[in-house]
Amino acid sequence: MSAELALLVLRLLAGLSLAGFLLLLFFIIWRSLKASERQLRLARAAEARLARERPARDGTKEYSEGIALQQLTTIGRSANNFIVVSDDFASDEHARIIFEQGQWWLEDRASQNGTRLNRENIQGKAILKDGDEIGIGQDRFIVQLPLDLARHEQ
Amino acid sequence: MNAPPEPQSRWSRHDGGASLLLVLAAVFVFAGMAAVNLSRPTRPSDWLGFLVWFACMLVGSLVLNRFLPRRDPLLFPLAMFLSGWGLVAIERLAPAFADRQALWLAISLIAMLIAAAFPEALRWLRAYRYLLLALALVLLLATIALGRNPSGFPLAPRLWLGIGAIFFQPSELMKIILVAFLASYLGEGIASRRGDGSGSSAFQAMSPRLLGPMLTMWLLCMVILVWQRDLGTAMLFFVVFALLLYLASGDMRILVGGAVLVLVAGIAAYRLFDVVQLRVDIWLNPWPEAADRAYQIVQSLMAFGAGGIFGAGPGLGSPTYIPVAHSDFVFAAVAEEWGLLGVVAILSCFGVLAWRGLTIALTHGGRPFYKLLAVGLTMMLVLQAIMIMAGVIKLLPLTGVTLPFISYGGSSLLICYTMTGILLRLSSGAR
Numbered sequence: 289m290s291a292e293l294a295l296l297v298l299r300l301l302a303g304l305s306l307a308g309f310l311l312l313l314f315f316i317i318w319r320s321l322k323a324s325e326r327q328l329r330l331a332r333a334a335e336a337r338l339a340r341e342r343p344a345r346d347g348t349k350e351y352s353e354g355i356a357l358q359q360l361t362t363i364g365r366s367a368n369n370f371i372v373v374s375d376d377f378a379s380d381e382h383a384r385i386i387f388e389q390g391q392w393w394l395e396d397r398a399s400q401n402g403t404r405l406n407r408e409n410i411q412g413k414a415i416l417k418d419g420d421e422i423g424i425g426q427d428r429f430i431v432q433l434p435l436d437l438a439r440h441e442q
Numbered sequence: 443m444n445a446p447p448e449p450q451s452r453w454s455r456h457d458g459g460a461s462l463l464l465v466l467a468a469v470f471v472f473a474g475m476a477a478v479n480l481s482r483p484t485r486p487s488d489w490l491g492f493l494v495w496f497a498c499m500l501v502g503s504l505v506l507n508r509f510l511p512r513r514d515p516l517l518f519p520l521a522m523f524l525s526g527w528g529l530v531a532i533e534r535l536a537p538a539f540a541d542r543q544a545l546w547l548a549i550s551l552i553a554m555l556i557a558a559a560f561p562e563a564l565r566w567l568r569a570y571r572y573l574l575l576a577l578a579l580v581l582l583l584a585t586i587a588l589g590r591n592p593s594g595f596p597l598a599p600r601l602w603l604g605i606g607a608i609f610f611q612p613s614e615l616m617k618i619i620l621v622a623f624l625a626s627y628l629g630e631g632i633a634s635r636r637g638d639g640s641g642s643s644a645f646q647a648m649s650p651r652l653l654g655p656m657l658t659m660w661l662l663c664m665v666i667l668v669w670q671r672d673l674g675t676a677m678l679f680f681v682v683f684a685l686l687l688y689l690a691s692g693d694m695r696i697l698v699g700g701a702v703l704v705l706v707a708g709i710a711a712y713r714l715f716d717v718v719q720l721r722v723d724i725w726l727n728p729w730p731e732a733a734d735r736a737y738q739i740v741q742s743l744m745a746f747g748a749g750g751i752f753g754a755g756p757g758l759g760s761p762t763y764i765p766v767a768h769s770d771f772v773f774a775a776v777a778e779e780w781g782l783l784g785v786v787a788i789l790s791c792f793g794v795l796a797w798r799g800l801t802i803a804l805t806h807g808g809r810p811f812y813k814l815l816a817v818g819l820t821m822m823l824v825l826q827a828i829m830i831m832a833g834v835i836k837l838l839p840l841t842g843v844t845l846p847f848i849s850y851g852g853s854s855l856l857i858c859y860t861m862t863g864i865l866l867r868l869s870s871g872a873r
Contacts, residue, residue: 295480299755302473303783309466309523310787313794316459316516 329390332433333359336392338371338385341428354432357392361385363424377401377425385416392416392433401425460515464499467519471495471526474756478534481757488537491529494544498522498551506866509559514869516798520791521862524847525855528772532850534757535775536768539850546852550859557863564867567622568811578619581612586669601672611853613675618860620679621818628690629810671717674829674841680704682821686814725839738765742774742834753781768850770842774834788848789831796824802869816868819861
């Protein structure tokens with residue numbers, strides 16, 4: 289009888305430590321993934337740039353040195369925007385790019401002629417990825433997110 | 443994905459719960475051992491296995507903390523947990539072999555520490571690759587000529603070399619040497635062809651000058667292995683070889699071609715070898731021959747059914763109905779006594795092992811030898827585990843390989859631990 293009881297206790301102990309081992313294993317994994325996700329987010333926030341496309345004389349495209357994106361980057365014709373565009377088709381406060389939830393978002397600010405992402409007008413907000421083309425009036429900008437996985441997969 | 447500095451320094455301070463993992467593993471192995479010993483009234487309880495395991499765990503973590511404080515924190519606890527479980531299973535299934543396995547565990551731990559603590563070991567693997575490969579081939583040839591089987595059955599495959607009472611399986615040693623050889627060979631191919639930093643698309647011109655000698659080497663290995671009827675290992679080598687070639691070249695055709703070759707080889711082997719024919723036949727339908735030729739696999743399926751969700755309890759099932767359950771079929775025995783919970787635990791451990799191994803490979807983006815070495819060793823371990831686990835549940839035809847860390851078998855345990863040691867070395871930023 290006591291041997292049976294001891295066996296039951298040992299079985300429970302073994303089962304609990306087995307479950308504990310697995311739970312702790314997954315907890316450690318979860319925590320390390322969270323840590324690397326935070327690192328990645330910080331790096332994504334730090335290293336994003338926006339390059340302006342300039343049509344060259346011979347028809348090919350040229351790009352300006354990228355401008356580092358801020359947490360809140362405003363684009364428009366008025367002088368108090370972070371990126372000022374001098375374009376008749378752009379509104380004073382045309383669009384903005386914000387960093388939220390680990391992503392870069394493009395948001396149209398009810399502009400007259402709309403904001404294009406990869407040549408299509410956006411409604412509200414849209415997530416940006418590496419190589420995306422933003423169109424404001426006649427200006428074009430290229431998004432540079434060097435840490436995007438999509439780029440590494442090529 | 444470069445190693446982020448901040449979490450690593452935190453791990454080095456209090457290793458992120460990995461020592462708690464070891465404590466839980468120790469409680470688990472202790473309780474399992476005690477339950478097995480208690481449920482076996484006729485035999486005096488035997489604690490040698492647990493004591494050796496415990497000593498290995500203490501020495502291992504002390505030495506690793508001293509020499510590799512920035513290692514991957516999960517690999518060593520996983521290896522200890524799985525091999526501790528293996529010791530419990532062997533103590534349960536074949537007590538006569540338990541002491542021998544405990545001795546092998548101690549030897550394996552020393553091998554792991556040597557591979558992990560001495561940075562020269564990696565350099566030697568690379569510098570003397572032809573010598574090592576030749577040595578491994580000579581050993582394999584010697585096995586063909588002088589090979590024996592410790593069990594003494596006349597028809598059993600003779601894969602062991604014996605000196606006195608110690609037996610070793612050279613094809614196990616071949617696993618490390620072959621992966622190291624392929625990694626350094628293919629790695630140099632990448633390095634010499636990389637012009638602009640886009641490493642994956644280099645190597646595109648599959649020149650015969652580069653691939654010729656390698657395929658020759660490969661064919662030689664295959665011939666020897668097929669000659670020995672060790673088809674599980676031959677299959678494993680070929681799949682790992684194809685994966686490494688694919689990683690080095692980034693060419694999808696290698697995977698397709700490799701799959702076709704495996705299929706052709708499988709059909710040929712089905713026609714040529716009785717063993718393969720038997721394995722495939724009982725995989726398709728074991729029931730007509732459940733009492734004779736398919737007895738083992740049918741008993742294994744019964745064991746899975748008998749286990750249910752929580753299992754019969756350590757020492758309380760009847761997994762000894764499965765012939766030689768302590769070796770290839772240890773997974774079925776575990777399933778009977780530990781149930782679905784145990785099966786899921788073992789699968790999770792191998793899954794985490796695969797993930798950690800591939801993560802280590804990712805941190806070596808610019809160093810193709812280390813990257814390919816990490817991938818190759820991880821794949822060797824995990825694919826072997828998948829092959830035998832899928833084999834005993836009749837998901838794949840049975841291939842007679844051991845379940846890494848758990849099955850009885852000294853050479854297998856030694857090589858698994860050495861691979862873990864190399865992975866630990868690679869994980870702590872090898873130069």
